[in-house]
Amino acid sequence: MAKAVTPKDQRALVDRLMSACGGSYSPERRRKHFISGPQWAAAYQGQALFHAPTREPVSAGEVIRHFAEIGIGYWTTHDTDVISTEDLMTDRQAEIVDEIKKSLRQHGVRCSMVTCETFFHPVWAAGPAAEAPEVRAYAAARVENVVEIGHELGAQFLVYWPGTLGYLLQGAIDEAQTLRWYADAINAACERDIVLAGRKRQKSRNGKRAGTLRHCLEAKPFEPQAEIILPTTDAMLAFINSGLLKHPDMVGVNPEYLHELMWGSAPRAALARALVAGKLWHFDVNDGYRLKHDVDIGVGLVNPLDWVNVLMLLRSHGYKGPFNFDYKPPRTTSNYGVFKVSFPSAVDRFITLWEIAGEALADPVIEEATEALKAGGGDASSRDPAAIFAANKELLTLHELIAHRLVEILLGAHRGRTFH
Ligand code: GCO
Numbered sequence: 001m002a003k004a005v006t007p008k009d010q011r012a013l014v015d016r017l018m019s020a021c022g023g024s025y026s027p028e029r030r031r032k033h034f035i036s037g038p039q040w041a042a043a044y045q046g047q048a049l050f051h052a053p054t055r056e057p058v059s060a061g062e063v064i065r066h067f068a069e070i071g072i073g074y075w076t077t078h079d080t081d082v083i084s085t086e087d088l089m090t091d092r093q094a095e096i097v098d099e100i101k102k103s104l105r106q107h108g109v110r111c112s113m114v115t116c117e118t119f120f121h122p123v124w125a126a127g128p129a130a131e132a133p134e135v136r137a138y139a140a141a142r143v144e145n146v147v148e149i150g151h152e153l154g155a156q157f158l159v160y161w162p163g164t165l166g167y168l169l170q171g172a173i174d175e176a177q178t179l180r181w182y183a184d185a186i187n188a189a190c191e192r193d194i195v196l197a198g199r200k201r202q203k204s205r206n207g208k209r210a211g212t213l214r215h216c217l218e219a220k221p222f223e224p225q226a227e228i229i230l231p232t233t234d235a236m237l238a239f240i241n242s243g244l245l246k247h248p249d250m251v252g253v254n255p256e257y258l259h260e261l262m263w264g265s266a267p268r269a270a271l272a273r274a275l276v277a278g279k280l281w282h283f284d285v286n287d288g289y290r291l292k293h294d295v296d297i298g299v300g301l302v303n304p305l306d307w308v309n310v311l312m313l314l315r316s317h318g319y320k321g322p323f324n325f326d327y328k329p330p331r332t333t334s335n336y337g338v339f340k341v342s343f344p345s346a347v348d349r350f351i352t353l354w355e356i357a358g359e360a361l362a363d364p365v366i367e368e369a370t371e372a373l374k375a376g377g378g379d380a381s382s383r384d385p386a387a388i389f390a391a392n393k394e395l396l397t398l399h400e401l402i403a404h405r406l407v408e409i410l411l412g413a414h415r416g417r418t419f420h
């Protein structure tokens with residue numbers, strides 16, 4: 001039987017094996033990417049419906065310090081990750097926000113996004129757009145307050161994941177009315193933003209919206225409710241263009257990789273639909289499985305090939321927004337492991353996948369095959385379907401050849417890796 005590894009030797013073992021893994025980038029190299037780390041991901045204690053927590057709480061100051069050490073340049077947070085619900089919109093909030101500003105400055109980390117928690121507290125039991133007008137007035141105040149915190153911390157993005165906008169029991173809710181009420185909250189956030197940006201405007205030169213933030217809607221198909229009123233990024237895009245929003249130009253989307261996979265979609269196609277609409281502003285990065293729970297696994301641990309494809313799409317269409325690492329270190333990872341293994345390894349897999357995507361885009365085999373497919377094999381004026389098919393027949397084999405080449409690039413086989 002193998003000899004027990006006593007607790008005092010375990011961190012050293014983790015460190016030694018982590019360094020044996022190799023493949024890590026320097027903090028400077030990591031900071032070159034627009035990568036953000038969420039407070040709620042780093043401080044997640046492993047709790048769930050059937051799971052007691054396995055990790056100690058971690059403060060915002062500690063998270064920011066660890067992110068700086070690792071080389072994660074941006075930090076994101078929910079309002080209630082750092083300010084308790086009772087302290088929101090009080091003098092205590094201002095003190096906490098000041099402390100956070102100090103930690104960010106001290107460690108050279110920036111806040112890129114603030115998001116409003118509208119799902120956890122009992123006040124959201126019937127959702128942020130519930131029937132009772134006082135719930136909705138409170139929801140509007142909460143998102144307006146998040147806009148203020150965002151301006152205060154210098155964020156460029158705000159995210160709204162409506163969470164409980166849906167129901168467990170059918171029949172009690174008028175979905176159309178609920179959508180109108182939810183739009184009221186987003187409108188309140190945008191109007192508050194316009195006022196605050198107006199006050200800051202003296203410096204900016206161009207554009208009537210100079211200084212306003214980017215308001216991004218995030219969808220999840222199920223959880224925490226059985227039925228969700230805006231379950232997908234496509235639904236969010238339709239909502240933005242529904243006529244219910246007063247400032248649709250200020251509102252875009254924050255798709256989450258796994259949330260699109262969960263409902264059975266191809267995340268890459270969902271991202272493409274947001275891209276062509278000009279609304280892909282923010283992106284939550286993680287991994288997981290189709291048609292299962294929101295397991296929020298670290299990027300590339302489940303679907304590395306699909307991730308190469310996603311990053312090829314984003315690279316080739318010039319996506320410049322943040323990559324927000326909205327994943328959850330597994331319950332089996334310790335507090336020490338969160339910052340020594342989980343975050344650095346996720347960031348490094350992402351950078352490697354990003355580079356692999358770049359390599360695939362520049363690969364001469366893929367390039368030639370893609371160009372040949374686009375050139376076609378025949379006469380563009382032909383209206384004879386049998387002749388058109390025949391003229392392309394051999395070219396179409398290139399689909400499978402490209403797929404093979406992508407896997408080769410992912411595995412390093414394009415560099416001559418073979419097994420004997
Ligand atoms: C999830 C959601 C959340 C949101 C966050 C931002 O996985 O349940 O993605 O993590 O991203 O609440 O509003």
Ligand code: MN
Pocket residue numbers: 218256284326
């Ligand atoms: Mn998310």
Ligand code: MN
Pocket residue numbers: 256258259294295296
């Ligand atoms: Mn998720």
